[in-house]
Amino acid sequence: MENRNFMNVDTKNSELIPEEKISLNFIEEIIEKDLANGKNGKRVLTRFPPEPNGYLHIGHAKSICLNFGIAQKYHGKTNLRFDDTNPTKEDVEYVDSIREDIHWLGFNWDAEYYASDYFEQLYQWAIQLIKEGKAYVCELSQEEASLYRGTPTQPAKASPYRDRSIEENLDLFERMRQGEFPNGKMTLRAKIDLSSPNMHMRDPIMYRIIHQVHHRTGKKWCIYPMYDYAHGESDSIEGITHSICTLEFEVHRPLYNWFVQTLKIHAPQQIEFARLNLSYTVMSKRKLLQLVQEKYVSGWDDPRMPTICGLRRRGYTPESIRLFADRIGVAKRDNVIDVSLLEWCIREDLNARAQRVMAVLNPVKVIITNYPEGKGEELEAVNNPEDESMGKRKIKFSKELYIEREDFMEDPPKKYFRLSPGSEVRLRYAYFITCTNVIKDSQGNITEIHCTYDPASRGGNSPDGRKVKGTIHWVSIQDAVDAEIRIFDRLFKVPAPDNVEEGHTFLENINPDSLEIRKNCKVEAFLTKAWQSPLAHFQFERLGYFSIDPQSKNEQRLIFNRTVNLKDTWAKENAKA
RNA sequence: UGACCAAUGGUGUAAUGGUAACACAACGGUUUUUGGUACCGUCAUUCCAGGUUCGAAUCCUGGUUGGUCAACCA
Numbered sequence: 118m119e120n121r122n123f124m125n126v127d128t129k130n131s132e133l134i135p136e137e138k139i140s141l142n143f144i145e146e147i148i149e150k151d152l153a154n155g156k157n158g159k160r161v162l163t164r165f166p167p168e169p170n171g172y173l174h175i176g177h178a179k180s181i182c183l184n185f186g187i188a189q190k191y192h193g194k195t196n197l198r199f200d201d202t203n204p205t206k207e208d209v210e211y212v213d214s215i216r217e218d219i220h221w222l223g224f225n226w227d228a229e230y231y232a233s234d235y236f237e238q239l240y241q242w243a244i245q246l247i248k249e250g251k252a253y254v255c256e257l258s259q260e261e262a263s264l265y266r267g268t269p270t271q272p273a274k275a276s277p278y279r280d281r282s283i284e285e286n287l288d289l290f291e292r293m294r295q296g297e298f299p300n301g302k303m304t305l306r307a308k309i310d311l312s313s314p315n316m317h318m319r320d321p322i323m324y325r326i327i328h329q330v331h332h333r334t335g336k337k338w339c340i341y342p343m344y345d346y347a348h349g350e351s352d353s354i355e356g357i358t359h360s361i362c363t364l365e366f367e368v369h370r371p372l373y374n375w376f377v378q379t380l381k382i383h384a385p386q387q388i389e390f391a392r393l394n395l396s397y398t399v400m401s402k403r404k405l406l407q408l409v410q411e412k413y414v415s416g417w418d419d420p421r422m423p424t425i426c427g428l429r430r431r432g433y434t435p436e437s438i439r440l441f442a443d444r445i446g447v448a449k450r451d452n453v454i455d456v457s458l459l460e461w462c463i464r465e466d467l468n469a470r471a472q473r474v475m476a477v478l479n480p481v482k483v484i485i486t487n488y489p490e491g492k493g494e495e496l497e498a499v500n501n502p503e504d505e506s507m508g509k510r511k512i513k514f515s516k517e518l519y520i521e522r523e524d525f526m527e528d529p530p531k532k533y534f535r536l537s538p539g540s541e542v543r544l545r546y547a548y549f550i551t552c553t554n555v556i557k558d559s560q561g562n563i564t565e566i567h568c569t570y571d572p573a574s575r576g577g578n579s580p581d582g583r584k585v586k587g588t589i590h591w592v593s594i595q596d597a598v599d600a601e602i603r604i605f606d607r608l609f610k611v612p613a614p615d616n617v618e619e620g621h622t623f624l625e626n627i628n629p630d631s632l633e634i635r636k637n638c639k640v641e642a643f644l645t646k647a648w649q650s651p652l653a654h655f656q657f658e659r660l661g662y663f664s665i666d667p668q669s670k671n672e673q674r675l676i677f678n679r680t681v682n683l684k685d686t687w688a689k690e691n692a693k694a
Numbered sequence: 695u696g697a698c699c700a701a702u703g704g705u706g707u708a709a710u711g712g713u714a715a716c717a718c719a720a721c722g723g724u725u726u727u728u729g730g731u732a733c734c735g736u737c738a739u740u741c742c743a744g745g746u747u748c749g750a751a752u753c754c755u756g757g758u759u760g761g762u763c764a765a766c767c768a
Binding site: 370 | 699710719
């Protein structure tokens with residue numbers, strides 16, 4: 118058997134995204150304007166700032182492609198910064214997975230930082246604000262603080278601690294740091310505007326007390342900065358020019374600006390875009406975590422999950438996800454992207470690059486009655502009709518074959534092009550065969566299909582030029598290899614699983630039939646050791662795109678995941694009827 | 695009903711005062727040794743009402759609808 122090079126898509130370079138896009142998205146417009154005006158010294162520095170408290174999903178991929186993509190386009194750089202300001206939620210486990218996923222997507226960050234790297238600087242800046250009378254230590258309980266804050270239509274009531282002396286604030290803040298007080302006893306608040314219609318400006322909390330070991334700073338700190346206090350300054354320290362985030366941070370922007378302006382430090386520009394929503398799935402970390410913890414899926418990397426690791430295991434390529442990110446665009450309005458676009462992207466990529474192979478998922482035996490007993494031969498098959506350079510391979514043919522049970526019907530409807538009694542079809546790359554007899558067991562199940570073949574049609578064409586409408590795939594029984602194949606459907610049965618009425622939960626929208634495991638599939642001998650190539654992607658002809666599951670290598674047996682089916686207009690037509 | 699943001703085909707994204715474009719989906723067709731791929735065709739006068747203008751998806755005013763914000767989460 119020749120041509121053993123299983124396709125490893127990570128080493129092949131297919132560029133699906135055109136160099137020059139005709140139009141710019143609104144963020145690129147802002148950047149080009151800034152560049153033209155010489156702002157930031159004509160420099161572009163973006164950042165991707167995940168909190169290490171969960172796995173990355175396709176929504177993060179949008180943000181990653183945006184931040185890294187913009188830097189590449191404008192010859193700038195991108196930092197990876199872990200936003201690790203809350204030790205109660207974060208863990209190194211997530212840091213590693215985030216790094217892996219970004220690399221896998223095909224991006225390299227220019228520098229890696231942690232918000233916790235800046236804890237000392239942030240602390241010094243807090244002291245500066247206290248000294249300027251712009252921050253104070255507040256002893257309101259959480260409940261009291263909430264009450265005092267008012268509502269969007271009612272102004273806040275001043276904390277009784279708002280007008281402490283600078284000396285007292287300095288002393289208390291220092292003692293907070295030294296660990297003198299329990300969790301929740303005090304906070305440091307910025308003194309801004311109690312009557313602001315923007316709730317975030319009503320003396321927001323800068324620091325809270327959390328006696329907990331931090332995954333990087335250990336026991337060094339027991340006070341931790343809030344996102345709003347840490348994020349802008351972290352951007353500023355790194356010299357970020359454009360701080361791109363999702364829409365829900367829009368109302369935080371005045372506060373972001375207040376901190377960097379009040380501290381008189383470099384002021385990056387925060388720009389918000391609409392996060393990705395995908396039909397038939399959920400995207401919130403909380404819900405994904407719930408799916409994992411309550412065992413609705415096998416883990417974060419379950420092939421049905423919208424996580425990067427889930428998509429990877431499912432067989433999605435980095436190229437397909439980048440193509441997807443490019444096609445969905447970037448704007449400020451809420452959106453729900455149809456999963457069919459994601460599916461189109463992976464088909465688009467794999468159609469051009471995937472090794473073709475024959476596999477039978479639901480086998481039924483075919484016996485070629487006029488084929489000589491004991492005879493075997495090798496036939497030639499094209500590895501990829503879209504790419505001649507991938508060459509050809511030999512496939513074994515013999516008297517006994519498996520074909521797909523769905524490719525035979527005793528009593529076929531109109532326009533059924535496949536095998537049925539008396540009809541002639543082509544076995545792909547092999548011969549024309551005609552069904553002459555059907556053998557059934559006592560239950561009436563078909564156990565064997567008897568056919569005759571036309572020896573003159575070797576390779577799949579008849580010298581007399583007669584046309585055969587149907588072509589079906591097959592494997593030789595004596596040469597086929599066993600495989601387990603996992604077929605996935607959407608995890609949710611409705612387009613918007615989040616959209617539930619009062620008293621109901623998204624879990625009720627779970628599709629109970631999203632996983633189907635087929636244990637006795639038969640695949641072409643070409644795939645014998647496909648598990649040695651864990652990143653291999655294949656097209657099983659007429660069925661879809663499949664890739665090796667990592668479990669396959671551990672168990673040294675073939676396990677494939679169906680990434681996506683092929684478009685199937687026949688199935689669609691039938692569904693209508 | 696406070697502030698902020700958004701509104702263009704079924705779904706997204708463009709059009710930057712001058713003929714509403716592209717992709718996915720859907721539907722119809724051509725080609726085909728994958729009912730795949732490729733190719734062709736069909737599918738919107740831009741939330742509403744006024745205004746500015748020779749001319750408005752775009753600018754202005756008012757409405758409507760949707761989203762975000764009242765964690766010591768990010």
